[in-house]
Amino acid sequence: MNVRPLQDRVLVKALEQKETEKGGIIIPDTAKEKPMEGKIIAVGNGKLSENGKRLPLEVKKGNKVIFGKYAGTEIKVDGEELLLMREDDIQGIID
Amino acid sequence: MNVRPLQDRVLVKALEQKETEKGGIIIPDTAKEKPMEGKIIAVGNGKLSENGKRLPLEVKKGNKVIFGKYAGTEIKVDGEELLLMREDDIQGIID
Amino acid sequence: MNVRPLQDRVLVKALEQKETEKGGIIIPDTAKEKPMEGKIIAVGNGKLSENGKRLPLEVKKGNKVIFGKYAGTEIKVDGEELLLMREDDIQGIID
Amino acid sequence: MNVRPLQDRVLVKALEQKETEKGGIIIPDTAKEKPMEGKIIAVGNGKLSENGKRLPLEVKKGNKVIFGKYAGTEIKVDGEELLLMREDDIQGIID
Amino acid sequence: MNVRPLQDRVLVKALEQKETEKGGIIIPDTAKEKPMEGKIIAVGNGKLSENGKRLPLEVKKGNKVIFGKYAGTEIKVDGEELLLMREDDIQGIID
Amino acid sequence: MNVRPLQDRVLVKALEQKETEKGGIIIPDTAKEKPMEGKIIAVGNGKLSENGKRLPLEVKKGNKVIFGKYAGTEIKVDGEELLLMREDDIQGIID
Amino acid sequence: MNVRPLQDRVLVKALEQKETEKGGIIIPDTAKEKPMEGKIIAVGNGKLSENGKRLPLEVKKGNKVIFGKYAGTEIKVDGEELLLMREDDIQGIID
Numbered sequence: 001m002n003v004r005p006l007q008d009r010v011l012v013k014a015l016e017q018k019e020t021e022k023g024g025i026i027i028p029d030t031a032k033e034k035p036m037e038g039k040i041i042a043v044g045n046g047k048l049s050e051n052g053k054r055l056p057l058e059v060k061k062g063n064k065v066i067f068g069k070y071a072g073t074e075i076k077v078d079g080e081e082l083l084l085m086r087e088d089d090i091q092g093i094i095d
Numbered sequence: 096m097n098v099r100p101l102q103d104r105v106l107v108k109a110l111e112q113k114e115t116e117k118g119g120i121i122i123p124d125t126a127k128e129k130p131m132e133g134k135i136i137a138v139g140n141g142k143l144s145e146n147g148k149r150l151p152l153e154v155k156k157g158n159k160v161i162f163g164k165y166a167g168t169e170i171k172v173d174g175e176e177l178l179l180m181r182e183d184d185i186q187g188i189i190d
Numbered sequence: 191m192n193v194r195p196l197q198d199r200v201l202v203k204a205l206e207q208k209e210t211e212k213g214g215i216i217i218p219d220t221a222k223e224k225p226m227e228g229k230i231i232a233v234g235n236g237k238l239s240e241n242g243k244r245l246p247l248e249v250k251k252g253n254k255v256i257f258g259k260y261a262g263t264e265i266k267v268d269g270e271e272l273l274l275m276r277e278d279d280i281q282g283i284i285d
Numbered sequence: 286m287n288v289r290p291l292q293d294r295v296l297v298k299a300l301e302q303k304e305t306e307k308g309g310i311i312i313p314d315t316a317k318e319k320p321m322e323g324k325i326i327a328v329g330n331g332k333l334s335e336n337g338k339r340l341p342l343e344v345k346k347g348n349k350v351i352f353g354k355y356a357g358t359e360i361k362v363d364g365e366e367l368l369l370m371r372e373d374d375i376q377g378i379i380d
Numbered sequence: 381m382n383v384r385p386l387q388d389r390v391l392v393k394a395l396e397q398k399e400t401e402k403g404g405i406i407i408p409d410t411a412k413e414k415p416m417e418g419k420i421i422a423v424g425n426g427k428l429s430e431n432g433k434r435l436p437l438e439v440k441k442g443n444k445v446i447f448g449k450y451a452g453t454e455i456k457v458d459g460e461e462l463l464l465m466r467e468d469d470i471q472g473i474i475d
Numbered sequence: 476m477n478v479r480p481l482q483d484r485v486l487v488k489a490l491e492q493k494e495t496e497k498g499g500i501i502i503p504d505t506a507k508e509k510p511m512e513g514k515i516i517a518v519g520n521g522k523l524s525e526n527g528k529r530l531p532l533e534v535k536k537g538n539k540v541i542f543g544k545y546a547g548t549e550i551k552v553d554g555e556e557l558l559l560m561r562e563d564d565i566q567g568i569i570d
Numbered sequence: 571m572n573v574r575p576l577q578d579r580v581l582v583k584a585l586e587q588k589e590t591e592k593g594g595i596i597i598p599d600t601a602k603e604k605p606m607e608g609k610i611i612a613v614g615n616g617k618l619s620e621n622g623k624r625l626p627l628e629v630k631k632g633n634k635v636i637f638g639k640y641a642g643t644e645i646k647v648d649g650e651e652l653l654l655m656r657e658d659d660i661q662g663i664i665d
Contacts, residue, residue, distance in 0.1 A: 002190040003161065006153055035643050035654070045153065047618045050144045058576055058615065066573065066645060066654065073130050075161060075184060082149060082159065084130070084186045091579060091643060091654045095572040097285040101248055140248065145239045146192060148240065168225050168281060170256060179225070179256065179281045192380040193351065199376060235343065240334045253324070258357055263320050263376060265351060274351065274376045288446065291438055294471060330438065334431045358415050358471060360446060363460040369415070369471045370448065382570040383541065386533055388493060389566060425533065430524045453510050453566060464510070464541065464566045477665040478636065479627055484661060520628065525619045548605050548661060550636060559605070559636065559661045 001025060001078050005044040010059060010090065011039040012067065016020045033070040035091060057087050064094040096173050100139040105154060105185065107162065109135040121166045129164040132185060136177060152182050159189040191268050195234040199247060200280065202228040202257065202273045224259040225281060231272060247277050254284040286315065286363050290329040295344060297323040298354065298367045319354045319379040320376060326367060342372050381458050385424040390439060390470065392418040392447065392463045414449040415471060421462060437467050444474040476553050480519040485534060485549065485565065487513040487558045509544040510566060516557060532562050539569040571648050575614040580629060582608040582637065582653045594642050601659065603640045605661060611652060634664040 019086045040063045045056040059065060072085030082094050100106050110132045135158045141149040154160060167180030195201050205227045230253040236244040249255060261276030290296050300322045325348045331339040344350060357370030385391050400408045420443040426434040439445060452465030480486050490512045500537060515538045521529040547560030575581050585607045610633045616624040629635060643653030 004190065006187055007183070010590055011168065011187070035645055048150045048153075049622065050150075051621065052144065052148055052150060053622055055620075058618075061186045068643070073163070074651045075130055075187075081159055088577070090576055092576055092581070092645075093574045095574065099283045099285065101280055101282055106282070143245045143248075145245075146241065147239065147243055147245060168256075168258070170225055170282075180257070194378045194380065195375055196375055197373070201377070239339075239342045240336065242334065242338055243342075263353070264378075265320055265348055289473045289475065291472055292468070296472070333434075333435045333438075335431065337429065337433055337435055345395055348434070360415055360472075384570065386565055386567055387563070391567070428530045428533075430526065430530075432524065432528055432530055453541075453543070455510055455567075459559045479665065481660055481662055482658070486662070492592045523625045523628075525625075526621065527619065527625055529621050549637070550605055550662075 003042065003075065003077055003082070003084070005042055005084055007044050008047045008055070008057060008087045009084055010040055010057065010087055011042040012065065012072065012090075013041050013080070014038045014083060015064075035066045036069055037064065038067060038083065039064055043087075045050045049085060059087060059090055059093065066092045066094065074076065081084045098137065098170065098172055098177070098179070100137055101142055102139050102181055103142045103150070103152065103182045104139045104150065104179055105135055105182055106137040106163055107160065107167065107180060107185075108136050108157045108175070109133045109178060110159075130161045130190065132159065132161060133178065136164065138182075154182060154185055154188065161187045193232065193265065193267055193272070193274070195232055195270045195274055197234050198237045198245070198249065198277050199274055200230055200247065201232040201235045202271070202275060202280075203231050204228045205254075205271055212232060214240065214246065226259055227254065227284065228257060228273065229254055233277075249277060249280055249283065255280045256282045256284065288327065288360065288362055288367070288369070290327055290369055291331050293332045293340070293342060293370055293372050295325055295331045295342065295372055296313060296327040297350065297357065297370060297375075298326050298365065299323045299368060300349075320351045321354055322349065322379065323352060323368065324349055328372075344375055344378065350375045351377045351379065382451065383455065383457055383462070383464070385422055385423050385464055387426045388435070388437065388454045388467045389464055390420055390437065390452060390467055391422040391426045392445065392452065392465060392470075393421050393460070394418045394463060395444075415446045416449050417444065417474065418447060418463065419444055423467075439470055439473065446468045446474065478517065478550065478552055478557070478559070480559055481568055482518055482519050483522045483530070483532060483562045484519045484559055485515055485532065486513055486517040487540065487547065487560060488516050488555065489513045489558060489564075490539075511542045511544055512539065512569065513542060513558065514539055518562075534562060534568065540565045541567045541569065573612065573645065573647055573652070573654070575612055575654055577612045577614050578617045578625070578657045579625060580627065580657055581612040582596055582635065582642065582655060582660075583611050583650070584608045584653060585634075605636045607634065608611065608637060608653065609634055613657075626633055629657060629660055629663065634663045635660045636664065645653055 040059050040061050041056045046056045049055050067090050071089035072083035124177045135154050135156055138152045144150055163184050166184035167178035228250050230249050232248045236246045239245050259282050261279035262273035325344050328342045331341045333341050352375050356374035357368035420439050420441055423437045426436045429435050447470050451469035452463035494542050515534050515536050517534045521531045542565050546564035547558035596630050610629050613627045616626045619625050641659035643654035
């Protein structure tokens, strides 16, 4: 069973935060707005511009990303908890 | 009797949520904004852009979709309860 | 005596709601925002786009339509109560 | 002495409401937002679009129009009370 | 000493209101938002549109104009009190 | 040490107000929003329009300008207090 | 481990403020909104315009910049505290 995000939306699997990972990315406790890490499961086709062209997304399936803690809507697909959000809620890609 | 949604609106039949469906999509109780499942009954012709062109919708009649719980306006057509909403209220398509 | 709506406005005659019509459209009592039925009496020429072209309306004179309960401004023309509203307040056309 | 409205503005002379005119337009007492009748005295040249073209007004001098009760700014020209408002405050033309 | 307004701004000298001038323009005491009369002292070059073209102003130096009572910023140039405001605050030109 | 303003921003050195300068510009005590005088120290390259072109600023380095009292952000460059603000906060140029 | 900012975002390393640096930039204690200094670690590819073109950023990797104190989201990359913010939060470049 599959969920295809619409327009400029993406489907994200939130990753558990390893509080003490060495050499990795750790969100400080004092962060003003706590960002989270996740993995892109699926991306939409992009918004339609006023000229009728799709504006493609910058993130790709498989990207590890950073997004705001309160971004998106939770859904459960085949028992797995996922998040549907707009690409603009994604702040960066982790390589 | 038929209802044709105007512009970028769609007509949706909400589907009953199966709380314990295995291998399916289940909305968790703890969801921040509870999304729902539905089926597209009819779609509008799309918004008119500033250049006078219709911007076609991405969803099609028959698509199974996810939308926000408070989206749309309830109407009753031939005894059937339906929802009229904008395509932007639809977050994803379920295959 | 005639009223021509300006720009993207339409003139609508609200129809009385038949609470128990069979096989017709009935607005449920529990509707979040109660939509109403009406008939398009007259339509404007459409808004002028930034390029100076009129963007024609999708609804036509004679269309039976669904619109939000609080849409528009009431006027009385030759003793008949009518509503002046924007086309965007019209949610669908009933065939 | 003359007042030329600027851009998309119009100069309107409000007409006295005949409460019981037969076969005419009467604003019901129960109207949510009471519209008024008036006569267009002068019209602006229209707004300048982003492309540098004037977007001409749809109303003309002499048109009898309907507008919202709280629209516009009152001025007195040669002892006559007039209203300066934007064309968008005009909802329809009465023929 | 000279002040050149920037973009779509104009420099205005407010005129004293003659409360009882006959055949002239008198602002009624009961006006919702009291407009004022003034004379255009200088005009800006106009805003830059998205295409990089200046959108010229409709008012010219020397025009007698009507503007809202609370429009603009007061400055004193060579002892004379003037107002710097946007052209959109100017509602009409008096001939 | 140099600060280059970004996009449509400018760097301004506020000038001390000479309360009683004769034949100059004096801000009246009763001004609704007290404007200030300053000198442009540096200007940005301008905003990027939707078409990818820079929209050049109207003010130039060295211009004596008028700006709103609460405009901009204070910074100290080589001991000198300066203000970083958007060009739109500049209301006029003094010659 | 690397973080690539998306669209018009940048990754910034905040610099410690030297309160008494001579001939440098010192943010006065009385500043209305305290700006900070930082160094650009990475920049996004720019926003996609309505025409489908990327609008490149004005700041480059390595630039020393000024930004608002409350701008951005804190993240920790390989033990280093960084800020993810939009380019519009950057007010100027320090040479």
